[in-house]
Amino acid sequence: MTILLEAKNLSKHYRLSHGETLRAVSDVSLVVHRGEALALVGESGCGKSTLGRTLIGLGVPSSGEVFFEGERISGxxxxxxxxxxxxMQMVxxxxxxxxxxxxxxxxxxxxxxxxxxxxxxxxxxxTLLEQVGLSSSVLSRYPHEFSGGQRQRLNIARALMLGPDLLVADEPTSALDVSVQAQIVNLLRELRNSLGVACVFISHDLAVVRQMADRIAVMYLGRIVEEGDVLAVLEAPAHPYTRALLNAVPRPDRPLPPPLKGDVPSPINPPQGCAFHTRCPLAQPRCAQERPELHRIAEGRTVACHYPLI
Amino acid sequence: MEGSYRRIIRAVLTRRDGAFAALLLASIIFACLSAPLYAALNGIDPFSSDIAGTTIRNGQHVDLMQPNDNPLHLGLSPIGPDWRPGPYALGADSQGRDVAARVLYGGRNSLLIAAASATFCLCLAACIGICAGYFGGWIDLILSRILDMLWAIPVYLFAISLSVVTVGHGIRLGPVTIGADNLLIPIGIIALVYVPYAARPLRARALSLSQAGFVMAARGMGASDWRILWREILPGLTPTMAVLAPLVMALCMLAESALSFLSLGVQAPAASWGTIIQDGEGLLYTRPMVAIVPGLAIVLTVLALNVLGNALRDQLDPKGAGR
Structure with a gap:
């Protein structure tokens, strides 16, 4: 598969008024292949939306580069x-x-x-209204006359108007009712299959991600902690944080495991060493000292952990 | 939002205060527009002095200038009002000119200057407010500081200073020459001094609009800054401008009256309500109506404009209702 979009060591830092720096995205490298769906997953505030916007030039990266079809578009x-x-369009x-x-x-x-x-x-x-399942009678109406689901369909239609190669969908279903969520997810899947458009799908809903995405990148505090094929990662997570995210999904066949202790540390003052060590149930002394780099543990599978689970 | 303007106008007109204000304003404007009709029907020229003239009262010819009531009958006073339709219904001023006709003609100037300077002021304020609010950063910093500086000078002091410099000399800018008695001078000055008043709320609105999702969406589609300003931000400013328009017009009218009262606005022989009040100043003891009538006209117009502005604001911003 050819590479459509590539980010190299991308960082997005915000200077705050008190001379502090908010590190929304730190040193992220990723690729999106043509026609592929990559899911960006993480808790709210982990920088996934900022990353999505920076990838398509809706925000200037503090450092690092973005390439689209091999040409630099950052800067x-x-x-x-x-x-x-x-x-490249955004939903x-x-x-x-x-x-x-x-x-x-x-x-x-x-x-x-x-x-x-x-x-x-x-x-x-x-053409597009037909593809998103709306009639042309909507054209003379105003946005407030539509339901959330219809508006999201129109949102998708607008993003597809110019025939993009890449669609960045920023939590396209999180503001919708569950029944409508399913419709939108199905619509996005159909459109992806019929148009072959690549997709960066930002979400915190692992069930949706499982249906939508080919690959998954898990973010924690502005960094990617695990990346790989979506089914492989969700079946056998290598990073303790990924496992914690999966454990937080209620399932009928088991009691809910105890949640992660503590809160997400502030991106203004991230912890030394591994950013996750303050909440990691498996943390060792080394984790507080040394930041683990992303390294390959299997074919197409990387993780940033000193003691991966697989 | 379809037909929302029509809906809002209807809502304002069905409110008791809105209907009252609109009716009052409409009748004032209509009366002023019919000034030539009054002058023609009564065969008078309100712009030339006629100290030796006569008029007809109770079927008799009487002098426009009457001896004073004091025991020695020293000095002359203009004829007083008789409150009946016809020439000199409100009496004459010290030049023997029909006060009623001058109030009507003066109203045309007062309304014209107020409306023109309010329009000019809002356009200028919108440009400044949009640029400051949308671009932010150093553009916002510079524009906001300039507005602060202008706003720190008392409005009337500022207007008077500008008028003293320009009125009576005219303005010469290269090939463009604006005559000393041109109405553009007071219009420009009054518009300028109220720009900070109007620019601040517009800047705040533009700032909040520029952070709206649809602006980010437009940028993501590749719209240029100017396209975003023109097509996304500006339409969102119209409610704010609609509310500001009558309020700014009221302020402009007051400023115009003040300047004209000080002979720094409309120049004789043209009239405005401010100049007529000045004419009436010397007659305040004997013929108070010369000053009171244009004063009342100003009060009623400004009142109508303010009530209209408030009604409009309440209709457009339900959360602010009852303020």
């Missing part, structure tokens, strides 16, 4: 980046705020085509 000016925008989490309340759906859907001077807007809108 480009806004104007230079505009040429790349149609290739935002909160569909209620991503539509301008003063513009009709038809106007909003046509906007990306107009920005890039494309023609055949009406036909394109018709």
């Amino acid at each position: 480009l000016s806004d104007r230079a980046l505009r040429r790349w925008r149609p290739r 935002f989490q909160d569909s209620s705020s991503t539509f301008n309340p003063r513009r009709t759906i038809g106007d909003t859907l046509a906007e990306p085509m107009r920005i890039h001077g494309r023609t055949g807007i009406a036909e394109r809108i018709g």
Whole structure:
């Protein structure tokens, strides 16, 4: 498979007013292959949304580089980046705020085509509405007239207007009812199969990830702690944090194991050594001293732990 | 949101205060617009002095300038009001000009200057507020500090200083020359001094809009900054501007009256409510109506504009209702 998007040692730090630094994303390297779905998983605040935005140039990385089809897109000016925008689009989490309340759906859907001077807007809108399962009667209506699920369909339609190669979906189902979540997940899967668009799927819902993704990258405090094939990782996690995430999913066949102790440390002042050692049930003295690097433990499987579980 | 403006206007007009204010404002504007009609019907020229003139009261010709009531009948006072339709219904001023006609004609100038400077002020404030709120950073820093500096100078002091410099000399900017009696001078000055007042809420609104999800979405689609400003941010500012418009217009009207009262606004022989009050200043003991009527006109107009602005704000922002 050819590499579509590659991030090398990507960091995104925010300077806070007190001279402190919030390390939202630290030293992340990953690749997205053409047509592949990569899930970014982690607790809220672990930097997965920031990473997703930085990957497609909606935020300037503090250090590191991003390559799209081998060409560097990080550090480009806004104007230079505009040429790349149609290739990578984002589906935002909160569909209620991503539509301008003063513009009709038809106007909003046509906007990306107009920005890039494309023609055949009406036909394109018709095709996409059909693909996301909405009728063309929605075009003259305003965003507030739709349910969350319908809006998320429109959100996806808008992201697909320009025919992107990469879709970054930032928790596209987290604001929806469970029944509607399933519809959106199915829609995304169908679209991915029919259009062959690669997808970075940001989520904290492992059940959704299992259905959606080919590969998974687990993030903790701005770093990737484990990465690999989705089924392999979810069946046999190598990092204690991944196992804790899986344990937190209720299952009918077992009592819920005790949750992780403590809170997520602040990304302003992350712990020395392994960022997870303060909460890790298996932590050893070495974990507080030395930060484990991501290393390969099996084919297509990396983990950042001194004492991996497999 | 379809037809939301029509809905909001209807909502404002069905409120008791909104309907009252709109009606009052409409009748004032209508009366002022019909000023030439009044002048033509009564055959008077409100812009030239007519000290030796006469008019008809109770079927008799009477002088416009009457001897004073004091025991020695020293000095002359203009004829007083008779409160009947017809020429000199509100009496004459010290130049023998019809006060009613001058109030109507003056109202045209007062309303025109207030409306024009409010429009000009809001446009300028929107440009500054949008740039400061959307771009942030050093652009915001510089623009906000300039606004703070302007706002630190008392509005009237500022307006008077600018007027003293420009009125009576006109402005010459290269090939562009604006005459000393051009209404553009007071319009420009009044618009300028109220820019900080209007720019601050617009900046705050632009700031919150620029962090909205749809702005991020537009950027992700590849929209340029100008496209985002024009198509995403500006439409979201219209409710704020709609609320500000009547309030700023009321402030502008007061400033115009003050400047004109000080002979720094509208220049004779043209009139505005401010200049008529000044004309009436010397007649305050004998013919108080010359000053009171235009004063009342200002009060009523400003009241109507403020009530309208508040009604509009309450309709557009339900959370702020009852403030």
